[in-house]
Amino acid sequence: MDRPFVVLALFGAAALVVARLTRRTRRPLPPGPKPRWIVGNLFDMPSDSQWMRFAEWSELYGEITYVEVFGQPIVILNSLSACKELLEKRGATSSGRPIGIMHELMNMHKVRAGMTSMQDDPFWRYERRLTHAAFGPQSVQEYYPIQEAQSVRFLQKLLEPDVNCKKELRYAIGQTLFEVAYGLSPEQYFDEFMEMSDTLLRSFLEATIPGKFLVEMIPFLRCFPSWLPGAGFKRYAEGVSKVSDRHSTIYFEMVKTAWKPPIPPDEAEEALKWAAAFMYLGMYSTNMSAQGMTLVLRIAGIDTTDQTVAKFIIAIQTHPDAQRKAQEELDRVVGTGRLPTIADRDDLPYLQALIKEVLRWHPGVATGIPHRFTQDEVYKGYLIPKNTTQYRNIARQANDGTLLARPDEFIPERFLHTDPGFESLPDPSEIVFGFGRRVCPGRHVADGTVFLMISRLLATYWISSPQDKDGQCPDVQIDWSGVDAVRYVHAVRLAYNAHERASYPNPMAPRFTPRSPGAIDLIKVADTML
Template structure:
């Protein structure tokens, strides 16, 4: 069973669900595991009964991957509530309205960066999101692709990405393995864990200390960290514990959003490259709604029905979290006649839900039209965003922020760029592999594509907006 589920386990579990039903029970080395294989089962158990399903199994890999401060993996309780409350005050729907100017400026810079180095799509997207987070979180500008903070973020995200697929590391089931020293022969995993934990600490501490030093020097600074520290000071409740929460919340934003945004945007570009008919329809809508002489902004969102459908289809087609973040039961429970012991790991197979042919016809096909009826988004079609950001009381509190970042970047990019298959040395299109990576957060496997401005007018739009955007974001 361990070997069977260590590579793309969401497919294995999907096949088991087809044979055995949408509730599967496994018992692996003392750990009870329940896999929910349908949207209905997930909704009934993780949403409607979240009072008992909102805990997390405290796998050793949460700490060893450098993810122990991430609110998504904290045990359900007061410490988690304090972090969520602190995070939520800056990221509820109304609060995120205040970040839209920063997000839009970053999107304009993204266009210029992508025009100048289109072959670095992955890194350009990462630069864009990191710049937004560093600005609102710490008031620290990201100046270039060589900024040291980009490496700090990249290194810190490696651990969660590679280390949190359930069952990939045997230490999940044999905890004594964590005590093997990293210098021991054949201790390659242990050496990885040391590296990942150090990277997580750098992400938590380095930007926080810079933001704190700005305050100490009396510099005028507006950021989540600065505002939080000033509030603690003004209310007289500052303490090492409260400061630790502020520090953690700053770092949580990266781990909660960076790779979700990255995976979704890579899926959009891959979909456009493989399906030119979709891009043609997107261009037609953008030309009709926006016109050639400006870029999209957030006020256009409701009018860009097809662009919104593309984003939903990208999230469905390449599921960002194929097995979500596993929940755990707090007390003994019963569900559909099955006894579920306290401490059971409950895995929502979100990939299977997003590729259910009874819900989405031809699920392997990229088809945004499935979300549209009579020229509007169809509310009767299962919305992929409901599966991308978690369930019940553990739903991602940063979802509104992440959705806004994806929308403004996708809308602006589709408005000014043609996106076509990559070309070989002979000038002929190269076949792109339609697969996804085997990791906790999953990406399209082959994201090569050709990205060029649609016209001279599009080039002028990119140029004219980038300079002002850099001044706004880095000033």
């Protein structure tokens, strides 16, 4: 970065810090590492492995950690109890979002980022009601045929020789959520769509990392022209903005024209009855709600759902006992003459426990999307100042040794009602999908997709480790260290490619062996039974 630019930025930051230092509080701030002058804890916030640093701080400072970056207060909630108290019981004051300047520069605010980056205002509350109507427990039943069809397609692809499991899984998840959002499956646009989704998700998460972009701490830097040395953040944002515009507008306009005549009215009506995008078109005077809602469904939903199923595939390779128990339960309850459906879920307690353990085991997002406190709050005697940015230490909560025995191990039995202490265990779905007003709006869609994918894989295939050049199946070892809050979301995807982690084989090139000739026949004809 250009030296004059840095000097000017530091002067601006100093003014902000001095203003904050003149404010006296009657209550102590939460504990945390000692800040430096002007920059605060900027150099304590690593660009890599943030979630690991947060975990270290939790051991030193307890369930809540306080830091400042250029005068901006930040708290990290390390415990489940702190999240429940501050995000659920006090949701009225903890549901704001940080004022994301980079998000605005990247044009994500134009489509409102599907409630994700919106403030807790009347417009957001309106969209929240619409989203819950579209994706609530009752509404999602309309999407089951879509989810079932794509799960069958994935099973059929796995019968092909030299199948790319990673690619086919991501395709199946993406097609599922695209049809849920739009009511159609435009295969000719899919590769471009997925590439843009990856770009937007990565950019969105990067913009939430404290200290990643100086303009977030010193807002007037946004006025600098993009050609100025040191203003690379603006050039970066302009590139993402173009992707955001095409991603949110072209696809939505494509859908609006896709169901015009000569498609028969009854066919169009059948296709649109579950298309959430069109629900919004009839309920709000602009297209903004529909664009934003479907944006978050496509971007976040595809990635996190894909990660969950991929984690299952990786975990089950090294836990054959868990795989065998789940398959025995499926054979006993469902039988071998049909595929499991959502209606079978309540009768499959072990499978449900296994899925909960998959969610808990290395959750796909390490720190979540930050909140902002809109008023001063006091928690256990500590002051949390107004406009404090808040992060949830999801990775720590999912592996809390005070609540879980052997948290580093994959043990589905911990979530069976017969396990001692079951009632006191944290619900992994709650940890992963969030709390209070900011709970993930698409969680019920994700639940259904994950259940169908995992249950049907187990019903038809035996999943084992990939073979090495000698025909052996070595243990799959995954190193999660060195993965930051952004790349943590892609950690499973990084594990897809053996050359990226020389210490272990490619866990997303497993062996899918049909369980029986009958299983092969069932897979081949399953699409005719939908």
